[in-house]
Amino acid sequence: MGYLGDAMDQRQACHEPAAGEISLCTDQLCLSYGSKQALEGVSLEIKPRAVTAIIGPSGSGKSSFLCCLNRLTDLTAGSAVSGQVKVGSTEIYGTQRHDPVQLRRQVGMVFQRANPFPFSIWKNLALPLRHHGVRDKQQLRQRIESALQRVGLWDEVSDRLNTPAGALSGGQQQRLCIARALVLEPSILLMDEPCSALDPISTQRIERLILELKERYTIVIVTHDLAQARRIADHVALFWSFEGKGRLIEYGPAPQIFHHPTHELTGAYLAGHI
Numbered sequence: 001m002g003y004l005g006d007a008m009d010q011r012q013a014c015h016e017p018a019a020g021e022i023s024l025c026t027d028q029l030c031l032s033y034g035s036k037q038a039l040e041g042v043s044l045e046i047k048p049r050a051v052t053a054i055i056g057p058s059g060s061g062k063s064s065f066l067c068c069l070n071r072l073t074d075l076t077a078g079s080a081v082s083g084q085v086k087v088g089s090t091e092i093y094g095t096q097r098h099d100p101v102q103l104r105r106q107v108g109m110v111f112q113r114a115n116p117f118p119f120s121i122w123k124n125l126a127l128p129l130r131h132h133g134v135r136d137k138q139q140l141r142q143r144i145e146s147a148l149q150r151v152g153l154w155d156e157v158s159d160r161l162n163t164p165a166g167a168l169s170g171g172q173q174q175r176l177c178i179a180r181a182l183v184l185e186p187s188i189l190l191m192d193e194p195c196s197a198l199d200p201i202s203t204q205r206i207e208r209l210i211l212e213l214k215e216r217y218t219i220v221i222v223t224h225d226l227a228q229a230r231r232i233a234d235h236v237a238l239f240w241s242f243e244g245k246g247r248l249i250e251y252g253p254a255p256q257i258f259h260h261p262t263h264e265l266t267g268a269y270l271a272g273h274i
């Protein structure tokens with residue numbers, strides 16, 4: 001399916017995945033928190049093994065959208081979702097719904113503030129693995145080492161795996177949280193402003209990591225940092241709030257969005273006029 005200049009015209013975005021890839025798409029997705037509608041009619045097909053950046057003003061529903069993609073919305077009392085979210089061939093809010101624990105293994109989330117468990121580095125990674133039935137010591141060790149290698153932490157922490165994760169620097173804690181998602185071997189990684197609490201060097205480290213990870217994972221990142229979106233995004237989706245309801249107003253390849261946006265709000269937003 002080709003890109004459409006005006007994403008509000010997207011219909012029936014969901015299609016069958018190519019072999020070996022877990023597809024992710026939404027179709028006419030709406031979300032309400034009680035009487036407040038936060039998202040309206042969002043239809044978006046996320047490209048596999050690429051970085052999709054979700055940008056837009058504060059309150060336009062970016063975080064809410066991410067939470068819909070692995071049913072974190074279930075944890076907010078009074079939230080209601082309509083429309084479709086499809087992960088692979090499964091409609092995650094449909095009748096054959098995924099077990100949310102399995103879904104969140106497959107679709108991992110990294111939050112704005114690093115939130116390691118108040119335990120050792122080792123236990124931060126061993127706990128989710130044990131929760132998913134991995135008990136064998138050797139297998140635990142191998143998967144933990146591999147996840148830490150993947151985020152570039154192994155050389156930094158391999159001699160202190162039993163020290164508290166809270167003693168790591170902010171950037172290391174965020175990489176540990178990424179490792180905690182990766183240790184469960186997800187297909188899709190959701191990231192909600194993962195660098196907004198980090199210094200420039202740690203931010204650069206995480207951006208490099210994201211570019212490495214996209215070879216293997218589908219990444220959806222919310223960022224308020226347009227320069228960051230320019231540096232790492234392959235595709236960009238712009239959300240906007242209309243009378244309090246977040247909508248997708250434009251979606252396309254990053255160069256197209258940044259250099260030839262079709263929606264006048266996109267142009268104004270990127271130029272810093274709004």
Ligand SMILES: Nc1ncnc2c1ncn2[C@@H]1O[C@H](COP(=O)(O)OP(=O)(O)O)[C@@H](O)[C@H]1O
Pocket residue numbers: 033036038056057058059060061062063064065076244246
């Ligand atoms: N748990 C909640 N209960 C009620 N309203 C919420 C809740 N979470 C977010 N909202 C509202 O939904 C809208 C979208 O919020 P959010 O998804 O956080 O936007 P963004 O991430 O783009 O800043 C905002 O108006 C926000 O106040």
Ligand SMILES: [Mg+2]
Pocket residue numbers: 062063064222
């Ligand atoms: Mg947000």
